[in-house]
Structure formats: C-alpha cells, structure tokens
Amino acid sequence: MADHHLQPLLHDLVSTVLAPTTALSGTDGQIRAAGVQGLFHADARVLSRAGLEIDGREPEPIGHAVPAPGVSRFVGLARWLGDPGPDPTVRIDRVRVVTPGAMDEEITIASTAAEPVTCTVSITLSCDFAPIEVVKSGGAADPLPPAVSGGELTWQTGGIRVTVAGPGFEADGAGLRRVVTVAPRQRVTLRWGVSVEDPKAAVTAPPGPPEWSRPEIEADDARLVRLIRQSLDDLESLRLTETAAPGDTFLGAGVPWFLTLFGRDSIWAARMLLPLGTELAAGTLRVLARRQGVKVDPGSGEAPGKIMHELRRGEFTVEGNGLRLPAAYYGTIDATPLWISLLHDAWRWGMPQDEVGALLPVLEAALGWLDEYGDADGDGFLEYIDTSSRGLANQGWKDSGDAMRFHDGRQAEPPIALVEVQGYAYEAAVAGAALLEAYGRPGAERWRDYAGRMAERFRERFWVDAGYPALALDRDKRPVDALTSNIGHLLGTGILTPAEELRIAETLRDPAMSGAFGLRTMSTADAAFSPLSYHCGSVWTHDTAIVISGLARSRHGEVPAALAADLAEGVLSAAEAFGYRLPELHAGDDRALMGRPIAYPASCRPQAWSAAAAVALLQAAVGLYPDVPGGRAVVRPLPGAPLGALAVRGLRVAGAPVDVAVDGSGAVRVTGLPSGVSLAQQPGD
Known part of the structure; x- marks a missing residue:
C-alpha cells in the first residue's frame, strides 16, 4: 500500500x-x-x-x-x-x-x-x-x-x-x-x-470585552447551565477582527483548522447569538460587506454581490487533493442568502436603525446575486460548480468531496442545487423584501414574487416518491434521493406548508435519522451511511441545533415538539460526555451502542457554531421572538417544558436586558422588554 x-x-x-x-x-x-x-x-x-x-x-x-x-x-x-x-x-x-x-x-x-x-x-x-x-x-x-x-x-x-x-x-x-x-x-x-x-496576519484580536451578554440561568436540567457557561467561554476565545480593518468583531470558525473568517460559519454563529445582543451580528455583517464580491473571477469564485467563504494569510494549498484556494475565497453557495437573513434577524432583534440602513446597498447587491449569478443556468434554483478545478467541489455546508450521494451510494455530478439553499434563498428574498419596504426602497414586490415562484418550483422538483425532499438536484436536474439532515434546515424558512413541515418532522423522527446523540447527517438506510463519515452519517452539533430551532419556530402539532425535545436531549447528553465543550461533530452511532457518543477523531474543538448552538437551544426552550421594528414580541417556548423549569436573566432585545422564565408546566413570564415593544399573543395561542 x-x-x-x-x-x-x-x-x-x-x-x-x-x-x-x-x-x-x-x-x-x-x-x-x-x-x-x-x-x-x-x-x-x-x-x-x-x-x-x-x-x-x-x-x-x-x-x-x-x-x-x-x-x-x-x-x-x-x-x-x-x-x-x-x-x-x-x-x-x-x-x-x-x-x-x-x-x-x-x-x-x-x-x-x-x-x-x-x-x-x-x-x-x-x-x-x-x-x-x-x-x-x-x-x-x-x-x-x-x-x-x-x-x-x-x-x-x-x-x-x-x-x-x-x-x-x-x-x-x-x-x-x-x-x-x-x-x-x-x-x-x-x-x-x-x-x-x-x-x-489576516486576523487579529479585537479590543475590549465580548460583544454579547452573559445571562444568568437557573434550570432544572443542570446540563444546560454548564453547557451555556462553557460555550460562552469558548466563544469568547474565538473572537477575531481583521488586521487591515480592525473594529468589527466576528467569530473564527474553529480550532485549529478554521480560526479565521468563514462566511457561513461566522454568520450562523452570530445568528444563533442574537438573543444575547446584536453587536456581534453587526460586526460580522460589516466585515463580510467590506469584502462583498464586485467582479466575476472563476479562480476565486467571486461574483458581484456575493458574500465570501474564507479569508487566509495567503494561498491555502492542501497537498494530495489539488485544493488551492486564494487568500480571499468565495466558493460558497449559501453565505449570501444567510448574510441577508442575518441582517433581517438582527434588525428584528433591535440592531440600530442607522446601522441596518447603512448596509442596505450591500443587501440589494446580495439579492441581485441570488437571481443572476447564483442561478447560472436560469432554472430558478441556486446551484454551484467549481469551474477552477482548484476549489471546493461541494460548496454548501456539507463541503467534503463525497457528501452528495444518491440513496444507492452513487455520487451526484455538479452543478448541484442543494435542498437547504433553496430554503435559504426563499427566506432571504422574503427578509430582503421586508427590509426594502421598511426603509422605503424599491424592489419589495419583486423579491416576494421571487420567493413565491421559488416555493412553487421547489414543490414540483424536489419532493421524491418516498415523501421527503431530495438532498439536491444534480447536473441533469435529477433528485439526489438520499435522506439527509439538510431537509431539516427548511423548517421555519417559510418555503414549506404546515403539512410539509409536519411530514419532514415525521421523517426526521425516524430512528434512522434521530437515533444518535443528535440528528444524523444521513439516514442509516442509505448506502453511503457511515457513522464516522464527515458528512454522510456523523452528527453535527450546529446542524442539530438549526433543526431544533426550525422545529421550535414551525411547531405544527405534537410531532415537531417531540422531535425537538428528543434532539435537545441528545445534544445535552453529548455535551455532558464531551465535558460541555461540544465538538464540531461526533460519530453517528446509535445511542444504545456505548451509552455515550463516540468522538470524530479530527473534529475541531472549540468551534464557533457548535458553541453557539447552546444559545440556540436556550432560545428554542424559552421561545422569545422579538420584532422591535414592529413593536411586538412573541413568546412561545417548547410545549410541555421538555427541559424542565428554566429562568434566564440578561437576554438582550434592542440593548435592553430581558428576563424570561418558563415553569415546569410551560407557562412563561417575560419582563424588561424595551419601551415601544409589547408582548403579543402568538396567533392560535
């Protein structure tokens, strides 16, 4: 050999x-x-x-x-x-x-x-x-x-x-x-x-203390308290700013391979931390805005309006697989719609109006990328292909070379239109329309129409006979029919009907997907499944947390709530096993195999979106959803208080400290909402 x-x-x-x-x-x-x-x-x-x-x-x-x-x-x-x-x-x-x-x-x-x-x-x-x-x-x-x-x-x-x-x-x-x-x-x-x-060096340490609050938490489940404490320590240790333009803080993706600016990772981590304040989101948005694409460059993947993937000291070359990435690399299909959604969500949580307004030209360019450069063949879906032969072959969050598999194990050929990215694009278009309308800028109807047409096309092309959306469409527009965690990212984006959200929750609840300590990236019934595959069977903390958040936001019936509670238990059990410093990923073995998760041996630890997942879990449990521009806030905790009684002091809405308490029956109390924001009943409650 x-x-x-x-x-x-x-x-x-x-x-x-x-x-x-x-x-x-x-x-x-x-x-x-x-x-x-x-x-x-x-x-x-x-x-x-x-x-x-x-x-x-x-x-x-x-x-x-x-x-x-x-x-x-x-x-x-x-x-x-x-x-x-x-x-x-x-x-x-x-x-x-x-x-x-x-x-x-x-x-x-x-x-x-x-x-x-x-x-x-x-x-x-x-x-x-x-x-x-x-x-x-x-x-x-x-x-x-x-x-x-x-x-x-x-x-x-x-x-x-x-x-x-x-x-x-x-x-x-x-x-x-x-x-x-x-x-x-x-x-x-x-x-x-x-x-x-x-x-x-491309990155350096930012001055001053962390940009987010450190809430006080009392919980029946002591694991949640310990996880939040360790995760906030880890997030503090990952703070970075650009050497050439210091002043805006973002989170480096993870130790040791990715301790730099990563569009997707830094955005998701900032989005999960919004309940603790909008300052980190604002810094992340501005750092990425300064490097927004302005030209078409196949070598770097840059295109007008596109948000970058990663920033390095110089060319990043990995021997043996032909990977040669320029210092500023744009090979990502999802960072641009995620940037738009982060701006929208930060606005809802109370990011200052003038700071949001200053980023609207960047928003408009990013929306333009969705329709023009993100959809190269004009079929209405966002797709990617590495035309340089030196970049990432796969450009969604599952970016390993073998991640795109059919149910029978065959690899899909690019261009690839990922399932979750279409949901991100729908959500970004709706979010962008809301921002444009609120600030009196043109284009809101165009992007609402875009979202409506996206949902129709998606419903026609992505659902497979087995009753769930495909992982992707391949170069021949065939559904890549593996059952994967990607479909869980659609929950809460708005692209699905309530019945479709329920169907996805029922699908993911099957032990083939949820039988590990968290959500498996691929079903055990798929031919490519391996519990130690980076993206085809392992469990990623942030992936599970995104699905929990989507289930908490959608929550149509008992099944989504039960699945969210079960996945949360898996995350907390994994946290306990790993000393509350959650790794990037762990093996997707069944919970009964050893009674604790098995490590993925090359997993980053600490890692930004794994640590931030603890705050996403907390957010789902208390269910606070503010709309500062709209002057209202909805509170909708997970039904039945599956994590037990929980009291959180020191969340942040528009800079104001907010306290939320959920008792053992699920009844909730909110105090400290800022002036001009009132508590509203969720429709149907």
Missing part, C-alpha cells in the same frame, strides 16, 4: 486558545513534535515543541482542566524525587495562559518531602513555522535553529518573529534550563513565555 499523509487526530488534545493564538497539547500539557500539536498563531505553527522535563524525565500526569478562556492547568508528579513510600511528595503544576500573540507558563514545584529536593528543570523547544494547511494534510516542516542571545531564543521567517525567554533560565539551542532547590514543605515557581510578532 502506498504511503500517504493522514490528517492528524484532535479529539484527545487540549486546546488553550485566545484567538488568533492556540496551543494544542496532550492531556499532560506536553507539546510534542507530532501531529497537530504546537503553538499556532494566525495559520502558522510558531512552536512545534514545548516539552517540560524534570531531571530529564517527563512528569507523570494525573489531571488537567480548562478553567477559563485561554487558560489550562496540568498537574503531574515527579515520583522519583522526594520521600520513599506510596504517597507522592513532589507535585508539578503547570498553568498555561494564552493571549493574542503570546503564551506564558507558570511551573510550580511543590514538595512535602522531609529533605530538600534539587532538580534540573528544562523546557525543550523547537519551531518549524509549518502552515496550518500543511499540518492539516499530515505534513511537517523541518525545525529551524534558533538564534540564542543571553537568556532568549529567537526564530524568524517571512515577517514572523518568535521570541522565548524565562527569568532565571539559561538558554541554548535546545531550549531553557534551570537548577532549582525546593525546601521541605515549600514550593518554587518558575515562569517562561513566548511572544509572536506577525504583522502580515
């Missing part, structure tokens, strides 16, 4: 991150020269090794924790030192603090031995400046020799400068070294750190 590079595994590594800087280590705190371990800054590995040794031996690990954003603590033992006997008497505490462009460590050696303990502490260091895409493809780079001056080590290449120093340590080409003596029942604390200068 020919040798080939494998993507490094991630699931058992500890991430210490405060974007754009991330340390990835073993659970013992050691950063080894293997796989994806290292200290990364803005798409470059600036330390490939940082190993702690005591007298040439690694401490024996006994525990670790991630107590705060950018902080990890590792505890080990040096049992060869100190008193003889079964009880260890020399303990090593290693506290790692990552801040943007720096990592500092505090190493405390504590002794309860009867005699003084003398030992040599060494930090073995290396730097290879490997680009993240090289690491991701299983490649490596040769370590570079440092320049040693006094007690410092320095590496430098391509404008990046890395400096390591530690007070009291001696430095040489291998790292730092120091001899210490610890008196009986005393401790000695040593410190060392690394700083990074990187003026060419």
Whole structure:
C-alpha cells in the first residue's frame, strides 16, 4: 500500500486558545513534535515543541482542566524525587495562559518531602513555522535553529518573529534550563513565555470585552447551565477582527483548522447569538460587506454581490487533493442568502436603525446575486460548480468531496442545487423584501414574487416518491434521493406548508435519522451511511441545533415538539460526555451502542457554531421572538417544558436586558422588554 499523509487526530488534545493564538497539547500539557500539536498563531505553527522535563524525565500526569478562556492547568508528579513510600511528595503544576500573540507558563514545584529536593528543570523547544494547511494534510516542516542571545531564543521567517525567554533560565539551542532547590514543605515557581510578532496576519484580536451578554440561568436540567457557561467561554476565545480593518468583531470558525473568517460559519454563529445582543451580528455583517464580491473571477469564485467563504494569510494549498484556494475565497453557495437573513434577524432583534440602513446597498447587491449569478443556468434554483478545478467541489455546508450521494451510494455530478439553499434563498428574498419596504426602497414586490415562484418550483422538483425532499438536484436536474439532515434546515424558512413541515418532522423522527446523540447527517438506510463519515452519517452539533430551532419556530402539532425535545436531549447528553465543550461533530452511532457518543477523531474543538448552538437551544426552550421594528414580541417556548423549569436573566432585545422564565408546566413570564415593544399573543395561542 502506498504511503500517504493522514490528517492528524484532535479529539484527545487540549486546546488553550485566545484567538488568533492556540496551543494544542496532550492531556499532560506536553507539546510534542507530532501531529497537530504546537503553538499556532494566525495559520502558522510558531512552536512545534514545548516539552517540560524534570531531571530529564517527563512528569507523570494525573489531571488537567480548562478553567477559563485561554487558560489550562496540568498537574503531574515527579515520583522519583522526594520521600520513599506510596504517597507522592513532589507535585508539578503547570498553568498555561494564552493571549493574542503570546503564551506564558507558570511551573510550580511543590514538595512535602522531609529533605530538600534539587532538580534540573528544562523546557525543550523547537519551531518549524509549518502552515496550518500543511499540518492539516499530515505534513511537517523541518525545525529551524534558533538564534540564542543571553537568556532568549529567537526564530524568524517571512515577517514572523518568535521570541522565548524565562527569568532565571539559561538558554541554548535546545531550549531553557534551570537548577532549582525546593525546601521541605515549600514550593518554587518558575515562569517562561513566548511572544509572536506577525504583522502580515489576516486576523487579529479585537479590543475590549465580548460583544454579547452573559445571562444568568437557573434550570432544572443542570446540563444546560454548564453547557451555556462553557460555550460562552469558548466563544469568547474565538473572537477575531481583521488586521487591515480592525473594529468589527466576528467569530473564527474553529480550532485549529478554521480560526479565521468563514462566511457561513461566522454568520450562523452570530445568528444563533442574537438573543444575547446584536453587536456581534453587526460586526460580522460589516466585515463580510467590506469584502462583498464586485467582479466575476472563476479562480476565486467571486461574483458581484456575493458574500465570501474564507479569508487566509495567503494561498491555502492542501497537498494530495489539488485544493488551492486564494487568500480571499468565495466558493460558497449559501453565505449570501444567510448574510441577508442575518441582517433581517438582527434588525428584528433591535440592531440600530442607522446601522441596518447603512448596509442596505450591500443587501440589494446580495439579492441581485441570488437571481443572476447564483442561478447560472436560469432554472430558478441556486446551484454551484467549481469551474477552477482548484476549489471546493461541494460548496454548501456539507463541503467534503463525497457528501452528495444518491440513496444507492452513487455520487451526484455538479452543478448541484442543494435542498437547504433553496430554503435559504426563499427566506432571504422574503427578509430582503421586508427590509426594502421598511426603509422605503424599491424592489419589495419583486423579491416576494421571487420567493413565491421559488416555493412553487421547489414543490414540483424536489419532493421524491418516498415523501421527503431530495438532498439536491444534480447536473441533469435529477433528485439526489438520499435522506439527509439538510431537509431539516427548511423548517421555519417559510418555503414549506404546515403539512410539509409536519411530514419532514415525521421523517426526521425516524430512528434512522434521530437515533444518535443528535440528528444524523444521513439516514442509516442509505448506502453511503457511515457513522464516522464527515458528512454522510456523523452528527453535527450546529446542524442539530438549526433543526431544533426550525422545529421550535414551525411547531405544527405534537410531532415537531417531540422531535425537538428528543434532539435537545441528545445534544445535552453529548455535551455532558464531551465535558460541555461540544465538538464540531461526533460519530453517528446509535445511542444504545456505548451509552455515550463516540468522538470524530479530527473534529475541531472549540468551534464557533457548535458553541453557539447552546444559545440556540436556550432560545428554542424559552421561545422569545422579538420584532422591535414592529413593536411586538412573541413568546412561545417548547410545549410541555421538555427541559424542565428554566429562568434566564440578561437576554438582550434592542440593548435592553430581558428576563424570561418558563415553569415546569410551560407557562412563561417575560419582563424588561424595551419601551415601544409589547408582548403579543402568538396567533392560535
């Protein structure tokens, strides 16, 4: 069998991150020269090794924790030192603090031995400046020799400068070294750190605190409280802004592969966080608006009005699969309609009128892209194809090369018209019409007509004989008939009738789709299903959360409510199993197999839309839906309070703190709505 590079595994590594800087280590705190371990800054590995040794031996690990954003603590033992006997008497505490462009460590050696303990502490260091895409493809780079001056080590290449120093340590080409003596029942604390200068990075850290509120939550289900707490910590650690145009914050998609601006991911995360304020949404909208497409460029996928996919330091090249993406890449079919819907939803939640108004020209250009460039063949559906042969073959959220499958396992050929993207386009057209009308701009009727015609075409072409919408239409306009989670994204978009929403809920409720810890990306009855397939059988946290949100918004009958409750239970169980830091995805095995979810070994963690999914779950549970421009708010929690009694203090509507409480019977109380917004009964309630 020919040798080939494998993507490094991630699931058992500890991430210490405060974007754009991330340390990835073993659970013992050691950063080894293997796989994806290292200290990364803005798409470059600036330390490939940082190993702690005591007298040439690694401490024996006994525990670790991630107590705060950018902080990890590792505890080990040096049992060869100190008193003889079964009880260890020399303990090593290693506290790692990552801040943007720096990592500092505090190493405390504590002794309860009867005699003084003398030992040599060494930090073995290396730097290879490997680009993240090289690491991701299983490649490596040769370590570079440092320049040693006094007690410092320095590496430098391509404008990046890395400096390591530690007070009291001696430095040489291998790292730092120091001899210490610890008196009986005393401790000695040593410190060392690394700083990074990187003026060419595409992204940097924003100033100030997080842009969202941190609500106080009381819940019968303590898992929800713990999940929200950890998720908000993780989201805080993923905040970014552009180096060239700082001032607007967005969320980097995930650690380590995607810690940069990603149109789809950053938009979904900001949309899920709207109950905590509109500031993050506003920053995300403006960052993407500044890079909205203005010309047709097949190499980058750019087109007039199009919202970009991802931003990198330079060309992103993955060896072995021909992928070569320019630094600003536009190969996405869904970011543009999602941008429109984010603007609309932020407006409803109370984004300042003048900030919304300033983005209306961008909105009009984005709407124009839907009808002209997003529908290249004029059949009325949004479709994609990579004409460059160097970009992403699939350009929806399921963007792996093998994601588009028929029921019998065959791969669909592009151009591909994805099912959920037609729902996004319908929702965006209706949303765009509402904004244009509210601001007295022309075009509202055009986009309402567009949406109506889209719904008619969709109903005619996408539904298959089995009674659910197809995953997509292929190049020959044949329905790609696999049963997938994509159809759940249609819920709540408005493109479906109530009867059709109920039919989709009934379909997704089948254990073949919902029998794992969340919603499977593909049914177990499809030929391409595999529980460890990236997009054909695994469970994605954000995907499940989007479907829960859609079920909560549509909720026609008992089936959608029951499915939402069941999926929420799966998410909370998965959260508990993963220490409440939800991964990008996990395996789609049945819940009964091991009683807990199995890790997908290369899953990003933390990841923005997985962490933001916790807020989406909270939003579905309390059911607050404001319309600030309309002067009303609807409250409609999941019926029967499936998560138990729940009280949330500190949601944000138009900047005002709002409290919502749901008791065990499902009765709800709302206080603090801003002036001019009154609570309205939901039609039919």
